[in-house]
Amino acid sequence: MRSLALAFDVGGTSVRGAVVGAADVVMAESRVSTRTGPAVLDDIARMGEELLAGLSPAARAEVAGAGVAFPGLVDTEAGISRRAVNLGLVDTLVAAPLAERLGLPVTVVHDTAAAAAAIWADAGSPASAFVAVLGTGVAGVTYVEGRAVLGVSGQAGEIGHLVVDPAGPRCGCGLRGCVEAYAGGRAMLERYASTGDTTVSGVADLVARTGHDRLAAQIWSEAVTALADGFLAVGALLAPGEIILGGGVAEAGRDLLDPLRTRMDERAGVTAVPPVRLSTLGGRAGLVGAARLALEAVRTNP
Ligand SMILES: [Zn+2]
Incomplete structure (x- = not known):
């Protein structure tokens, strides 16, 4: 073969x-x-x-x-x-x-289907999980009883256009304050560039600046908050056994995982917070x- x-x-x-x-x-x-x-x-x-x-x-x-x-x-x-x-x-x-x-x-x-399938298999094919694919866009696939649940539309789990802030920035889809308008790789870079500074070369560069650049820190923090709210919605609807993060933006590693876990705990209310981990596959x-x-x-x- x-x-x-x-x-x-x-x-x-x-x-x-x-x-x-x-x-x-x-x-x-x-x-x-x-x-x-x-x-x-x-x-x-x-x-x-x-x-x-x-x-x-x-x-x-x-x-x-x-x-x-x-x-x-x-x-x-x-x-x-x-x-x-x-x-x-x-x-x-x-x-x-x-x-x-x-x-x-x-x-x-x-x-998304290809990336999610790879992330899920790489993670050991857990029976219950939400696999988030974080890149230019924000998407995901839910696995229940070891199978991907794609829904009638075939797009179940695509949380990128879930509105988390109706007064937020305009999204490529036409709505305001979608998860993707904050946490999509392209949206983050465009938000930075809209101030006139076009020197940020990518999400990794943006994350590297968060220690000394207030704008980068704010954009990243708001991206983490949007993801936290999106994942809490997933948690409320599906209570997955875990959330696994892959895609290029997930290459931020602990700079993503640590604040995300904290933010989810802070904003969970009575919703159970699923465990979150990083895929090794990244982009x-x-x-x-x-x-x-x-x-x-x-x-x-x-
Ligand atoms: Zn949108």
Whole structure:
């Protein structure tokens, strides 16, 4: 059984590509800035060709397929991006043209689903958990009795647009004070940049400044509060056994976990506070998940 997969994670700011091996080991990785429209497919194909070219012939022969984690609405069965607003794509064939270019079977998966599946498996597949995927956006998937609960819409657990402050900042969705308007990676950087200072290079940089920069500290603190309120709502509705944090923003580690736990305790009222822990996968969760799902697709449909 061939054991390697190409994996791509198409995000709002960058497209990441990697060769992922057994035990979720990321062997080679690359990244380009996200271009919108059909150009993004060309970028994925080129990145895939380069990653394959960098492998030894023996390793190349081990690549079973490719997985592409896509934002928005995804039709995995048909390999189509139904709607990816930030990428400017509607009803766009993704799997077929990429399969043609790469000479491999291609599986298209929803980015949150892929990341959550990887985080959950990496955490030991707990029977009851809420897996939060914290990146450009804020999303999550609930696991009950060892299975993902996606609901009628397929989007159950997407807490990013839960309003936690009706008078808060405008969110990309049009509402005010969504969890994502405070805690989304892009929203945090935009809030900082709106003061005219565009020197913050990313969420890690923002977090690193919180010790000496009042604005960075305030933005981070408000992000933590929004997440705390969002997770308490999850706790009230579902009382999961635990909350597991993954995605790029979770790479803040204890700078996120410690204040988040405190804030949840402070604001819980009578709601039971679920234990919260960090995933080890961080921002690679989408890549690892896309690879896992690609290998699974090849196994079940050889
Ligand atoms: Zn929103």
